[in-house]
Amino acid sequence: MIGVLARLRRNAGAAASADETTADKPVKAEPRTRFGAWLGRPMTSFHLIVAVAALLTTLGLIMVLSASGVESYGVDGSAWRIFGKQVLWTVIGLFGCYVALRMPVRLMRRLAFPGFAFTIVLLVLVLIPGIGTLSNGSRGWFVIAGFSMQPSELAKIAFAIWGAHLLAGRRMERATLREMLIPLVPAAVVALALIVAQPDLGQTVSLGIILLALLWYAGLPLKVFTSSLFSVVTAAAILAISEGYRSDRVRSWLDPDADPMNAGYQARQAKFALANGGIFGDGLGQGTAKWNYLPNAHNDFIFAIIGEELGFIGGFGLLALFGLFAYTGMRIAKRSADPFLRLLTATTTMWVIGQSFINVGYVIGLLPVTGIQLPLISAGGTSTATTLFMIGIMANAARHEPEAVAALRAGREDRMNRILRLPLPEPYAPTRIEALRDRLRSRPQPAGRQRAGGRTPAGSGRQRTTTQPQARAASRGTGRAGQNGGARRHAGARPTGGRARALEGQR
Numbered sequence: 001m002i003g004v005l006a007r008l009r010r011n012a013g014a015a016a017s018a019d020e021t022t023a024d025k026p027v028k029a030e031p032r033t034r035f036g037a038w039l040g041r042p043m044t045s046f047h048l049i050v051a052v053a054a055l056l057t058t059l060g061l062i063m064v065l066s067a068s069g070v071e072s073y074g075v076d077g078s079a080w081r082i083f084g085k086q087v088l089w090t091v092i093g094l095f096g097c098y099v100a101l102r103m104p105v106r107l108m109r110r111l112a113f114p115g116f117a118f119t120i121v122l123l124v125l126v127l128i129p130g131i132g133t134l135s136n137g138s139r140g141w142f143v144i145a146g147f148s149m150q151p152s153e154l155a156k157i158a159f160a161i162w163g164a165h166l167l168a169g170r171r172m173e174r175a176t177l178r179e180m181l182i183p184l185v186p187a188a189v190v191a192l193a194l195i196v197a198q199p200d201l202g203q204t205v206s207l208g209i210i211l212l213a214l215l216w217y218a219g220l221p222l223k224v225f226t227s228s229l230f231s232v233v234t235a236a237a238i239l240a241i242s243e244g245y246r247s248d249r250v251r252s253w254l255d256p257d258a259d260p261m262n263a264g265y266q267a268r269q270a271k272f273a274l275a276n277g278g279i280f281g282d283g284l285g286q287g288t289a290k291w292n293y294l295p296n297a298h299n300d301f302i303f304a305i306i307g308e309e310l311g312f313i314g315g316f317g318l319l320a321l322f323g324l325f326a327y328t329g330m331r332i333a334k335r336s337a338d339p340f341l342r343l344l345t346a347t348t349t350m351w352v353i354g355q356s357f358i359n360v361g362y363v364i365g366l367l368p369v370t371g372i373q374l375p376l377i378s379a380g381g382t383s384t385a386t387t388l389f390m391i392g393i394m395a396n397a398a399r400h401e402p403e404a405v406a407a408l409r410a411g412r413e414d415r416m417n418r419i420l421r422l423p424l425p426e427p428y429a430p431t432r433i434e435a436l437r438d439r440l441r442s443r444p445q446p447a448g449r450q451r452a453g454g455r456t457p458a459g460s461g462r463q464r465t466t467t468q469p470q471a472r473a474a475s476r477g478t479g480r481a482g483q484n485g486g487a488r489r490h491a492g493a494r495p496t497g498g499r500a501r502a503l504e505g506q507r
Contacts, residue, residue, distance in 0.1 A: 042407035043414050045335065045398035048328040050416065053097075053376070053391045056321055057090060060377040060384070066285050067305040068298035068379055082298060082379055085147065089381030093388030100392030102422060105400065106431070108393070109340060112165040116158040116187070122151035123194035140198040152195050152203040153382040156210055157390060159191060160351065163214040164344035169434055180218055185211070201239055202371035206355055208232045213350040217333075217343050240368065253368035269294040270304035270363050274315075281311030298379040300371055303363045318377070322356050325349070332398045337428040341397040348390045399425045 038044060061083070068082035075081060100108075126132035126140055133141045133148065141148040163184055170179045188211045195203050212232060215225055241247045252264030260268050273289035276282065287308040290297040297305050307315045329349030336342040352375045359374040361367035373380045375387045398404065399417075405425045408414065430438065 042401070042403040042412075043398075043416075045328060045332045045401060046395055046404065047416065048324070049332065049391065049395050049398055052321060052325045052328060053388070053395075056325070056376040057384075057388070059318065059321075061086060061090065062284070063302055063306055063309075063377060064298055064379045066287070066309065067290050067302055070290050070292065071298065074292070085381055086379050086384065088147075089385050090388070092381075093385035096385055096389035097392030097395075098420070100389050101396050101399075101420070103393075103396065104426070105338065105341065105396070108161065109165045109169075109431075112158070112162040116155075116162040119151060119155040119158045120191065120194070123155055123191065126151050127194070127197055138198045138200050140195075140200045140203070147381065150203070150382045152198070152200060152207075153386045155191050155195070156203070156207055156351070157386050159188065159207065160210050160214070160347050160390070161344060161393075162187075163210070164340050164347060167214060167218040168338075168340035168343055169431070170437070175218075177221065177224065180215070180220055181224075184214065196239065199239075200371075201236070202373075204239065205236060205358065205370055206351065206372060208236065209354040210347060210351050213347040213354075214343065216350075217346045249369045253362075253365070256365070266295050266301065267362070267365060267369060270301050271365060273304040274307040274364065277308040277311045277315075279312045281307070281309050281314055284309050300359070300369070300373060300378065301363055302378045303360055303374055306377075319360070322353060326353050329394060332394060332401070335401045335403070336397055337402050338397075338400060341400055345394050345397045348394055351390075352387065400428065402427070 064086045065083045068086075069079040072081035072083070073079045122142075126142060129139075131142070132139045133143045135141055135148075140150055140152055142151065143149075166184055167175070167180065188207065192204055192207055195207060212225075212229060215228060220228070240250050248259070248263035252259055252267060256264050256268060258264065269289060273287065273294055276288070282288075287305055289308055290305055294301055294304060303315065303318075306318060310317075326349055329345055329352075333342045333346040333349070336345060355372050355375050358367060358370060358372045359378070362369045362372075373383050376384060399408070399422070405427050408417065409424055409427075
């Protein structure tokens, strides 16, 4: 009996010592689910953005074919006319997406301003009669060999890239208010004025979204951003009531039954199409609104055809895809180490989601009709190609996440990168101008000079203004703390009490 008790005591002691040894070792956090483990992989963002873009593009081609067959057949006797052009522009957009995916970030930034200047020239040329084509009351297209192209779509891309390059080079969290607004806002005003002269309210709103997104994610002070937002909304309202057909749209939105057969006809027919779809829809290709009951069914109002043929389930699924696109874009922006890619990715995400919100909003009757297309879904060659190009830039940014760069350069295999034959991404390093600006701004600032005083680029927190005497006091306090074996006080905290008086005496 005594031997059994001794053996049990020895076993218990061994178990206790094992428990203590295990407790001393750091426990590595393991993901609870396979989905969590997949989200933590280095290339998850890249795979997500490619998959979402592929699903949206495929769904868009299917719905354009379904919604445009009747109108195409009525124009030239072929049901494939509009769909064929959309496929061609999609191929062009995929080529642009691949080019953007392979383009070095430094080259992209080097071409930013020349590209924006070139689009301004195009916006001027399109206003000249005989060069630009007048369609639906707007002179905003170049028509070459039967194919139309909107320079305003190219201007939006060029402005987003150049704006992100400009703000990132000036170090958003350290830039003054003047550096954030000039020359970005004057250049935006020039582009907006040229688009308004066409006139094209939809493209004007889209460029306004890009400008506001750039300023918001760059950390513009909340008061200045609110006043800018109010100015943009006021300008849009003035433009909406300045032309007869625009004011008719606003009146029909406020009172849908005032003119149901004229100004309010399109929005009214869209609601009928959505109501006919119900929960599960009439079936793909079985909708009736596209039989000349709903004008522009394949373009501005394609969401109504989706609701009629695929029902509430199809419409909700499409919105869920755009929600996943928003999550992926913000995930890439959050994980990017390059300020340029971070700002450009967040701005592009807000641009696509903003256009989607406005398009769906006026189809279901929450907003007045503005003519903004549903990205990657509506028939519109230039819009589809430019959106795919920007998605290529987002995928490029996903490959430049620090973890993705480390994994790819360490030789970890990625099937999609191997299939696409993509080059290895370069780790982020500031340009010479940015490094020089950082060194200059690291010097003590003279008293009284303040920074922008707004939000940080992440959108939260306030920047503190440190005067030169405070900086000297903080540095001396930090140095003495290091000599005394390390102080618990933060290096940037201002000394108080006797320590402050001692420092004042030293000054």
